[in-house]
Amino acid sequence: MPYCPKCGAEYREGIKVCADCNVELVDTMPDFEVDKRNFIEFYTCFDALELGRISEILSEKGIKTLIRDLRSSAFPTDIGETAEKRLSVPEEDLEEAVKLVKTAIVDGEISPDGHFMN
């Protein structure tokens, strides 16, 4: 089945272009690794480098992180690098993640500029 790589709509054989997106249809779905776990946003920060470092620290411990840039929201708060970013981890890893971030702050691995949510 051809499908649209942009919106994911499936089309009947023979159709070449997505009617909604005006994008050429492709034949095979790419392998998306869908993580169905419940991710909780727990830390917010304005510094992308900083969040990247935290993300690395958590990844080393086997915790998957997602970073949401609030610039991609419907109401952009885009002021370059000062846009707010939020870090989330799977619910089951939340406690461990909070502990690791706090430790990293105490150890001076990351700055204390971010904020825990809740």
Ligand SMILES: [Zn+2]
């Ligand atoms: Zn489409």
